[in-house]
Amino acid sequence: MPQQVSVPDEEAGPEYKGSPRVVPDPDVEAARIAAVRRYDILDTPPDGAFDRVASLAARLFDVPVATVTIVDTDRIWFKAAHGLHDMAELGRDPGLCGSAVLRDEALVIPDTLLDDVAQSNPLVTGPMGVRFYAAAPIVTTDGHRLGTVNILDTKPRSITEDDAATLADLAAIVMDEMELRLAALAMVRHEQERRAAESWHAEIEHERAEAERRAREQAEKDKAAIAAFASTLQRTLLPPALPVVPGLELACHYRTASVHDVGGDFYDVFPLDGGRWAFFLGDVCGKGAEAAAVTSLTRYTLRAAAQIDPDPRTVLGALNNALLADVSAGSRFCTAIFGLLTPDDTGGFHVAVATGGHPPAYHLRPDETGQVEVVAVRPKGGMLIGALPEAQFAQVTFHMAPGEGLLLYTDGLTEARTSDGAMLGEEGLTAFLRRRTAPVSATTLVDDTVVLLESLPDGAGDDVALLALSVPRCETVPDQAVSATAHTSAAPEPTGQER
Amino acid sequence: MTDALHLTLQHTDGPYAVATVTGDVDLHTAPTLRSGALDLIQQGHRHLILDMRGVQFCDSAGLSALIRIWHGAKDAGGSLALAAVSGRLMRMLNLTGMDSLLPVHPTADDALSGSRPTADA
Numbered sequence: 001m002p003q004q005v006s007v008p009d010e011e012a013g014p015e016y017k018g019s020p021r022v023v024p025d026p027d028v029e030a031a032r033i034a035a036v037r038r039y040d041i042l043d044t045p046p047d048g049a050f051d052r053v054a055s056l057a058a059r060l061f062d063v064p065v066a067t068v069t070i071v072d073t074d075r076i077w078f079k080a081a082h083g084l085h086d087m088a089e090l091g092r093d094p095g096l097c098g099s100a101v102l103r104d105e106a107l108v109i110p111d112t113l114l115d116d117v118a119q120s121n122p123l124v125t126g127p128m129g130v131r132f133y134a135a136a137p138i139v140t141t142d143g144h145r146l147g148t149v150n151i152l153d154t155k156p157r158s159i160t161e162d163d164a165a166t167l168a169d170l171a172a173i174v175m176d177e178m179e180l181r182l183a184a185l186a187m188v189r190h191e192q193e194r195r196a197a198e199s200w201h202a203e204i205e206h207e208r209a210e211a212e213r214r215a216r217e218q219a220e221k222d223k224a225a226i227a228a229f230a231s232t233l234q235r236t237l238l239p240p241a242l243p244v245v246p247g248l249e250l251a252c253h254y255r256t257a258s259v260h261d262v263g264g265d266f267y268d269v270f271p272l273d274g275g276r277w278a279f280f281l282g283d284v285c286g287k288g289a290e291a292a293a294v295t296s297l298t299r300y301t302l303r304a305a306a307q308i309d310p311d312p313r314t315v316l317g318a319l320n321n322a323l324l325a326d327v328s329a330g331s332r333f334c335t336a337i338f339g340l341l342t343p344d345d346t347g348g349f350h351v352a353v354a355t356g357g358h359p360p361a362y363h364l365r366p367d368e369t370g371q372v373e374v375v376a377v378r379p380k381g382g383m384l385i386g387a388l389p390e391a392q393f394a395q396v397t398f399h400m401a402p403g404e405g406l407l408l409y410t411d412g413l414t415e416a417r418t419s420d421g422a423m424l425g426e427e428g429l430t431a432f433l434r435r436r437t438a439p440v441s442a443t444t445l446v447d448d449t450v451v452l453l454e455s456l457p458d459g460a461g462d463d464v465a466l467l468a469l470s471v472p473r474c475e476t477v478p479d480q481a482v483s484a485t486a487h488t489s490a491a492p493e494p495t496g497q498e499r
Numbered sequence: 500m501t502d503a504l505h506l507t508l509q510h511t512d513g514p515y516a517v518a519t520v521t522g523d524v525d526l527h528t529a530p531t532l533r534s535g536a537l538d539l540i541q542q543g544h545r546h547l548i549l550d551m552r553g554v555q556f557c558d559s560a561g562l563s564a565l566i567r568i569w570h571g572a573k574d575a576g577g578s579l580a581l582a583a584v585s586g587r588l589m590r591m592l593n594l595t596g597m598d599s600l601l602p603v604h605p606t607a608d609d610a611l612s613g614s615r616p617t618a619d620a
Contacts, residue, residue, distance in 0.1 A: 017527055285559040335595065356594035383596030387566045391596070 282336025545577025
């Protein structure tokens with residue numbers, strides 16, 4: 001197995017504190033790998049939260065490439081990569097990430113060609129020609145370095161101590177996200193084990209008591225994790241960028257009424273196995289730090305539950321259990337729509353949608369004359385999530401053919417006031433959607449809905465999230481012209497609304 | 500918008516009590532409603548009827564408070580019913596399926612006769 005090469009010339013390079021050459025201690029390395037396994041993150045699908053940290057790093061430091069990497073026994077795997085294409089992992093060559101992960105402090109190499117070890121790293125000698133490299137390790141609370149947050153440039157440059165501290169902060173944010181993700185994953189798995197145990201051995205009451213005790217302990221742990229990370233959460237909570245989904249056009253819009261109150265609106269789209277995709281959109285009841293913590297728990301729980309069993313009703317059931325188990329949050333309820341997309345051979349998608357207390361989604365279906373039929377996707381009887389252990393969630397399935405679209409929204413849209421002071425309501429929204437023309441495009445649907453909101457006297461008074469999906473018709477799509485667009489406005493328009 | 504929210508005990512009959520809610524129920528006033536109603540339940544009024552006639556506005560924070568109160572009443576072996584609920588709150592209760600937990604009556608009197616055991620003199 002390729003292990004780290006050691007060139008112990010600590011004194012070279014007077015501008016740096018410490019050299020990149022550190023030999024991994026076999027015990028430390030074994031514990032580190034055990035920690036990497038525990039977080040169960042290697043080879044997971046892309047996740048907007050990590051992508052956002054990479055993009056933020058690239059923007060902050062004005063570098064073409066920024067990555068979040070996790071270091072496995074024999075490879076360096078990219079959890080997120082900004083500015084790198086077609087590269088999922090690298091060998092554990094020394095000099096750059098391979099060395100940075102062995103140190104507790106940030107590693108800065110202003111010019112790789114002047115660095116004895118880095119100069120022979122494939123990223124330096126290869127087509128990328130990396131000349132500048134800096135990284136901060138992603139360190140668990142118990143001191144294991146899982147990987148690094150990296151910035152790379154093709155020109156030599158230097159960064160200040162403050163910059164190095166910022167890079168370390170970004171690595172800490174990545175660690176926070178991984179802790180939350182692990183907590184959600186553990187809770188969902190635990191709930192499933194508990195339920196399996198219950199159904200097999202209903203008579204073994206003490207087993208159940210034990211499981212509940214563990215659930216409470218888990219909830220306490222989550223509580224501590226969430227409280228500790230509330231401040232960084234505020235920064236990372238903005239909804240993620242949308243992925244590119246083959247055969248689908250996606251668009252979203254997100255706006256909070258106040259910069260200080262990160263809203264409880266959330267959405268995401270992410271890949272599952274077998275070419276399937278999942279999407280969700282919802283609204284946590286309440287605002288502020290507590291709602292923010294619930295929003296994050298909700299987002300990770302939905303993702304984790306879908307990886308285990310993507311049946312939409314099952315996923316909402318897992319979220320219901322997670323919110324009920326989370327005794328810490330003050331406002332523990334949310335409404336959500338969760339959907340599962342399975343591509344079929346007609347170029348469309350089979351769609352299964354479950355709802356928990358959320359306003360209906362709208363399925364837009366053009367007919368032969370080009371008129372758009374608006375069908376409310378309203379599974380009957382889906383209850384508010386997190387209010388009751390016995391809550392029921394309802395599910396409907398339908399087919400989305402090329403030319404058709406689906407709009408999901410939070411109630412900031414339907415509760416916006418029109419010029420006569422009445423709420424836009426489901427009626428107003430349906431009438432607006434009926435006036436659309438075929439084929440339906442997610443991008444123009446979101447653009448036009450935003451224009452509608454802005455045309456209202458007060459704009460939207462509340463937080464609003466919109467997520468639209470549409471299936472392009474083959475003739476209207478050149479290859480790979482599948483777009484994912486996002487509008488995100490965290491700040492209010494300067495209309496000076498008072499609350 | 501008025502900041503104040505008032506919860507006034509109107510009528511008691513053993514464990515049954517009617518309290519009127521007056522004002523807007525939002526993020527700022529919902530805690531007043533929650534703690535006030537939970538206090539009444541603690542004081543033995545475990546079958547609580549909230550007369551919502553004087554409530555013009557109730558948002559999701561208000562709904563959260565109602566669910567907390569429902570849990571509190573249930574834990575005390577009692578119940579929670581609502582009377583004279585506005586259109587918006589009614590829509591929210593329907594949408595979230597909470598109307599299956601929280602019986603809604605046209606008036607507090609209807610609620611009282613609906614929730615008490617029928618065979619009384």
